[in-house]
Amino acid sequence: MEASQQKVVAEQLDLSLIDPVLQENSGHKGSAIAILQEAQEIYGYLPIEVLEKISEVTQEPLAKLYGVATFYTQFRMKPVGKHLIMLCQGTACHVMGADRVQQAIEDELKIENGETTEDGVFTLMTVACLGCCSLAPVMMIDGETYASLTSDSVRKILRNMRKESDA
Amino acid sequence: MRVVVGAGSCGLAAGADSLIRELKSRDLGSDTVLEITGCVGMCYLEPIIDIYDDCGELHRFTQVKVKDLDTILEHFNEDACNKFRIAEDDERILGKQVRIVLRNCGVINPESIDDYIASGGYTALERCVKEMSPEQVIDVIKESGLRGRGGAGFPTWFKWNAARNAKGKDKFMICNADEGDPGAFMDRSILEGDPHALLEGMLIGAYSMGAETCMIYVRAEYPLAIKRLKIAIEQAKERGYLGKNVLGVEGLNFEMIIRAGAGAFVCGEETALIASLEGERGMPRLKPPFPAERGYFQQPTNINNVETLANVPYIIAKGPEAFTKYGTEKSPGTKVFALTGKIKKGGLVEIPMGTPLKDIIYDIGGGIKDDREFKGVQMGGPSGGCIPASLMDTPVDYENITKTGAIVGSGGMVVMDDSTCMVEMARFFLDFTCEESCGKCTYCRLGTKRILEILERITAGEGREDDIELLEEICPKVMDGSLCGLGQTAPNPVLTTIKYFRDEFEAHLDGRCPAKVCQPLIHYHINEKCTGCTICARNCPVGAIEGALKEDHIIDQDMCTKCGICFQKCNFDAIDLLEGAYVWQE
Numbered sequence: 001m002e003a004s005q006q007k008v009v010a011e012q013l014d015l016s017l018i019d020p021v022l023q024e025n026s027g028h029k030g031s032a033i034a035i036l037q038e039a040q041e042i043y044g045y046l047p048i049e050v051l052e053k054i055s056e057v058t059q060e061p062l063a064k065l066y067g068v069a070t071f072y073t074q075f076r077m078k079p080v081g082k083h084l085i086m087l088c089q090g091t092a093c094h095v096m097g098a099d100r101v102q103q104a105i106e107d108e109l110k111i112e113n114g115e116t117t118e119d120g121v122f123t124l125m126t127v128a129c130l131g132c133c134s135l136a137p138v139m140m141i142d143g144e145t146y147a148s149l150t151s152d153s154v155r156k157i158l159r160n161m162r163k164e165s166d167a
Numbered sequence: 168m169r170v171v172v173g174a175g176s177c178g179l180a181a182g183a184d185s186l187i188r189e190l191k192s193r194d195l196g197s198d199t200v201l202e203i204t205g206c207v208g209m210c211y212l213e214p215i216i217d218i219y220d221d222c223g224e225l226h227r228f229t230q231v232k233v234k235d236l237d238t239i240l241e242h243f244n245e246d247a248c249n250k251f252r253i254a255e256d257d258e259r260i261l262g263k264q265v266r267i268v269l270r271n272c273g274v275i276n277p278e279s280i281d282d283y284i285a286s287g288g289y290t291a292l293e294r295c296v297k298e299m300s301p302e303q304v305i306d307v308i309k310e311s312g313l314r315g316r317g318g319a320g321f322p323t324w325f326k327w328n329a330a331r332n333a334k335g336k337d338k339f340m341i342c343n344a345d346e347g348d349p350g351a352f353m354d355r356s357i358l359e360g361d362p363h364a365l366l367e368g369m370l371i372g373a374y375s376m377g378a379e380t381c382m383i384y385v386r387a388e389y390p391l392a393i394k395r396l397k398i399a400i401e402q403a404k405e406r407g408y409l410g411k412n413v414l415g416v417e418g419l420n421f422e423m424i425i426r427a428g429a430g431a432f433v434c435g436e437e438t439a440l441i442a443s444l445e446g447e448r449g450m451p452r453l454k455p456p457f458p459a460e461r462g463y464f465q466q467p468t469n470i471n472n473v474e475t476l477a478n479v480p481y482i483i484a485k486g487p488e489a490f491t492k493y494g495t496e497k498s499p500g501t502k503v504f505a506l507t508g509k510i511k512k513g514g515l516v517e518i519p520m521g522t523p524l525k526d527i528i529y530d531i532g533g534g535i536k537d538d539r540e541f542k543g544v545q546m547g548g549p550s551g552g553c554i555p556a557s558l559m560d561t562p563v564d565y566e567n568i569t570k571t572g573a574i575v576g577s578g579g580m581v582v583m584d585d586s587t588c589m590v591e592m593a594r595f596f597l598d599f600t601c602e603e604s605c606g607k608c609t610y611c612r613l614g615t616k617r618i619l620e621i622l623e624r625i626t627a628g629e630g631r632e633d634d635i636e637l638l639e640e641i642c643p644k645v646m647d648g649s650l651c652g653l654g655q656t657a658p659n660p661v662l663t664t665i666k667y668f669r670d671e672f673e674a675h676l677d678g679r680c681p682a683k684v685c686q687p688l689i690h691y692h693i694n695e696k697c698t699g700c701t702i703c704a705r706n707c708p709v710g711a712i713e714g715a716l717k718e719d720h721i722i723d724q725d726m727c728t729k730c731g732i733c734f735q736k737c738n739f740d741a742i743d744l745l746e747g748a749y750v751w752q753e
Contacts, residue, residue, distance in 0.1 A: 029445070029446075029464060030444060030445040030446035030447075030464070031446060032446030032447075033426075033429050033443065033446050034426065034427075034446075036429075037387070037427060037429065060446075067448055068446065068447065068448055071431065071448040071449065071605075072429030072430050072431050072449070073429070073430035073431065074387050074429040074430040075429060086388075088349075089349070090349030090350050091348075091349050091350030091507075091508075091545060091548060091579065091581045091595070091596075092349075092350050092507035092508050092513075092581050093349075094595050095507075095508045095509065095581055095583060095587055095592075096508065096509075100730075100731070103730065107708060127388060127430075128347070128349045128388075128430070128432065128599070128603075129346075129347075129348070129349035129350065129351075129352075129388070130176075130388055131176060131346065131352035131355040131386075131388070131389060132176055132177050132180050132210075132352070133210075133350055133351070133352055133505055133507040133513070133579075133581075134177060134210030134211060134505075134506075134507055134513035134514050135177055135180055135181060135210060135213075136507060136508075138180065140388075143390060145176060145179065145180035146180065147177075147180040147181055151732065151735075
């Protein structure tokens with residue numbers, strides 16, 4: 001079952017989307033991270049097929065690319081939901097109660113950190129710091145920052161987003 | 168008339184984006200210009216709107232809501248608007264600061280090179296390349312005594328000089344804008360509010376060491392900063408500050424490249440940052456050779472932090488005396504701090520080095536939120552430490568802060584009150600450094616893990632009698648056995664909390680959490696004030712509260728997960744949060 005699912009994904013992947021990125025970076029030393037970043041921008045995560053193609057074209061060993069991709073927190077090896085919740089776990093947010101906010105998100109969406117909801121709408125990821133420390137606790141969803149969160153306000157935000165995504 | 172909206176990340180998060188959308192949709196009249204600016208530092212007052220009337224006088228309005236816009240736009244110079252106007256008290260806070268690095272933040276439009284030039288921008292670069300030799304530039308920076316603002320406080324001129332004297336085909340000037348300390352955001356504010364100041368500082372540095380290529384390694388979590396940097400670079404190219412034969416000087420070429428960091432705290436260490444720029448895992452390398460000799464692809468490389476470089480144009484333009492007149496002898500100039508946590512007026516503040524801690528917290532920060540008891544301030548993030556309330560007279564400069572066991576670091580100041588558990592804070596930082604350790608050095612990789620395990624069992628109420636001594640034994644070994652700053656400083660938060668808050672560690676071993684934070688060491692109890700309103704029972708996520716309407720409620724202590732929701736929801740002060748785990752009484 002799982003193997004056939006993976007195959008379907010692989011068939012849907014359009015590996016040619018990465019071509020312009022590879023061309024642009026061809027011959028540039030040390031551009032592995034930049035290529036991986038652009039690849040993630042295109043596919044939403046780093047499918048192994050894409051890593052294989054990057055390895056083939058750039059002549060970087062696949063093991064090295066995999067090593068780099070798993071070293072940095074930015075890179076994801078699994079697909080994410082429609083909305084990526086980046087919950088700040090910086091010092092200021094922690095002191096101001098980010099744990100309680102995380103608990104509320106996990107209860108509301110019935111997922112844990114790093115997981116995606118069954119319907120594929122939300123993925124929760126905690127991040128080190130979003131740099132909005134005076135407005136702690138904060139989270140960022142799809143590039144927009146939400147400030148001074150409480151357990152109640154975060155539930156409201158998520159319910160509204162879910163409603164919009166259902167509509 | 169000019170209407171200026173504060174549009175840094177924090178302003179936007181507080182609602183500035185809806186203000187801008189609303190203003191853009193309106194016809195403001197042909198004599199009114201709508202502009203944006205960066206963060207002025209008073210994050211607690213965002214969103215902020217500045218109106219400059221036709222005489223150029225500034226009217227500042229704070230915490231502006233869309234519905235107030237009509238009144239403000241029409242009556243900005245009348246009494247009707249006084250309730251929206253910035254309070255005198257808040258204005259005084261700005262007056263107490265000395266703004267060198269943040270001179271343009273919240274003042275100019277960061278997306279306009281003309282604004283930057285009108286405020287005196289790029290004159291320092293022009294003077295350098297046309298009137299000064301590279302050695303003279305380094306001499307001026309030496310005289311100013313500028314030290315690295317990223318953490319270690321290393322003299323900037325020394326690094327520039329070493330890179331200048333190093334032999335190599337190409338030289339590289341790199342800016343570390345991978346602001347990693349969770350709790351500091353001054354670099355983001357500079358990148359978003361005054362990107363040209365950074366570019367100018369970098370170009371001056373590049374000129375002094377003979378580098379053509381400049382690279383900015385910036386956090387991917389700062390999308391707005393990256394966007395504004397890209398705009399600034401394009402503008403600088405158009406005006407001839409970047410490219411071939413810069414400012415008409417034959418053979419003077421500069422190139423500026425942005426690289427987004429992929430999220431690794433260890434990349435704050437310069438050799439790890441270089442590895443990351445080379446497309447590798449960000450793991451530190453042995454020094455020497457120092458990057459000044461063999462850095463980026465084995466070429467002479469210099470790395471400075473954002474705030475350090477933003478100081479440079481000011482020093483060149485105004486002379487080193489204008490810089491050394493602030494601060495102390497060994498730590499001249501100013502430093503930007505990110506004041507956050509349990510503080511009334513949080514935000515970015517720039518103050519002369521040597522200012523006592525208590526002045527920053529009480530005079531500028533307005534004191535502790537809700538007037539609770541002040542416990543301490545965490546400085547330097549995961550590499551720093553907690554300075555207790557008893558040491559609040561300490562002047563903030565590199566030497567004096569280091570004496571307390573903390574570090575100035577990049578300038579994060581997280582204020583803590585009596586509801587912050589210091590043992591739990593130490594656990595929080597070790598959780599971070601353990602996760603971020605790159606794994607190269609055994610002592611860092613395994614040592615941080617062991618320290619974390621001990622702290623986890625203490626906060627879980629399962630601490631062992633000799634755990635404090637065990638921590639004191641492991642910590643110095645991790646510091647000695649690690650190659651880079653991450654491992655060498657990771658135990659600091661533990662050692663400083665043991666040094667200043669040992670009683671809290673001991674209380675945990677006794678089964679109590681004095682701050683009432685650690686869940687296994689607290690319990691909730693419903694007292695006689697209960698009116699039986701049922702709000703707690705209805706909100707309890709695990710159904711641990713029983714009781715009929717208008718009758719006393721009771722918590723099932725076995726079921727209770729101590730989430731604290733009932734405590735927050737109760738309107739009658741009927742729920743007590745008590746120290747220690749619940750003990751059955753017959």
